[in-house]
Amino acid sequence: MILAPMQGLTEVMFRRVYEECFPGAIASAVSPFISLTHGNLADAWKKIDDVWPESNLGSMPVVPQILGKEPEEFVELGNRLFDVGYPEINWNIGCPMRAITGKHRGSGILPYPDEVRAVLDSIIPRLRPQLSIKMRLGLRSKEEILELVPVLNDYPLSSITIHPRTGRQMYSGEVDLDAFGRVMPLFLAPVIYNGDICTKGDAERIKRRFPSLADIMVGRGVLYRPTLPLEIAGATISDEERIALSRKFIVRLMQEIKDRMPSEQATMRKMKEYWCLLWKSLPISETQARVVLHEQTLEAVEKTIWQLTQ
Ligand SMILES: Cc1cc2nc3c(=O)[nH]c(=O)nc-3n(C[C@H](O)[C@H](O)[C@H](O)COP(=O)(O)O)c2cc1C
Structure with missing residues (x-):
């Protein structure tokens, strides 16, 4: 089970205390995003405290997440993270906040497969860490992801985590498991499911329905019920x-x-x-x-x- 990135919540302090209280219960975490601001890598670099290796001693293993689509800054930040010890970084193309999506960042890039391809074409050959992706079904429509399948399949991604809502839905409405089930087998990279897993039963239902899933990622469920990862792993807890x-x-x-x-x-x-x-x-x-x-x-x-x- 992977801990979902949640800005202000699943940051290093939480990850370390969690690991101290429940050692090994969560296999790894994706960090809350580090935002690239065009032409201002120095700022992004200053904000990496959350993934600084010394601060993370005692945390579960973490994959730093990057938000943005500026290839030069992306490659530079990604390679610096590799140099300080991160073999994988994650690209956030799922963030639904309007201030972000308006600039075709986060889930704002999902309706534009050509922009996604341009970013990946530019960064993949120069990026030393492995790249994984965290995304939604689309920004406005659940169909947008279908246009992205052939694009993402052209690159050696280490995994694709899908939260089956649109960006416009934010966190409301239901996760669309039918849409997830249609698109999941089309990806060549291992697929991870994320969204609304709040009980052991939720996790079991997802795993039963999608047996070829590489993993599940849980966010709010861990805060509502800190023992959830232990329960999902099979521990019997009164x-x-x-x-x-x-x-x-x-x-x-x-x-x-x-x-x-x-x-x-x-x-x-x-x-x-x-x-x-x-x-x-x-x-x-x-x-x-x-x-x-x-x-x-x-x-x-x-x-x-x-x-x-x-
Ligand atoms: C307060 C908050 C902050 C979040 N921050 C991030 C983030 O930095 N990066 C990201 O990819 N997703 C972020 N998310 C989305 C979560 O990672 C996850 O996709 C979403 O909460 C659905 O999973 P859950 O139902 O297990 O919580 C955030 C969600 C919340 C509620």
Whole structure:
């Protein structure tokens, strides 16, 4: 099982604490994206703290992800990442945010197979790490991916992860498993499934329906239920154990946030961001959980989280 990239959530602090609490439960992670800004590689390079090898000691293995389509910067950043120890990088052509898609970046490039080909033609011969891709079915239409199959099949990609929604759908509506099933066998590269796996049963259904999948990638499900990767791997965990493990993980993550964040405000914001998802793993009501979000001081946030995790 692969941990999905989630900006602000599955970053290095989370990955290290997760690995400490659940060693080996997640085989690898794709990092939240590092954005290329045309002509400004120095900026992108400064933002690679999240994948800096020393910071990642104790994390599960990670594949850095790049967002952008500027070939020169892509190759330079990719090769620098290779030089510091990354044998694979991932290209994000799935991000649905309008500020990004408007510039034909993220899922904004999906309706333009010629642009995808131009980027790959330019970068593949010069890129030293292996390249994998994370994508959606399209930007506006689920059919867009069909035009991309012959393009992507022309390059030696190490894997293609597909989240079967369109960019315009963002995270709403259902994942389209029929569309995923139609396109999956057309790709030459190994295909990884991503989207809405929140229980062991969800993972089993996906694996049963698509037995030739190379792997599954899980994002929000791990935050809703930190023991999910163990359960998917076949561990039998009672409800009592699950809750105890979730509590331990939440307390440890909150401590790490406190130790690492630069200011009280930043610490409080970060704790609340994680809490929004993590509280669901505890036997508490939404009303109880929301109290944390309304607290105005770090001390109060900590105290309430502490009470709710006892
Ligand atoms: C807050 C948030 C941040 C995300 N950041 C990224 C990102 O940096 N790169 C990326 O490829 N996908 C990103 N995604 C998409 C996830 O990787 C994943 O495709 C999506 O959440 C569906 O999987 P899930 O249902 O298992 O969460 C993000 C999703 C969320 C909710």
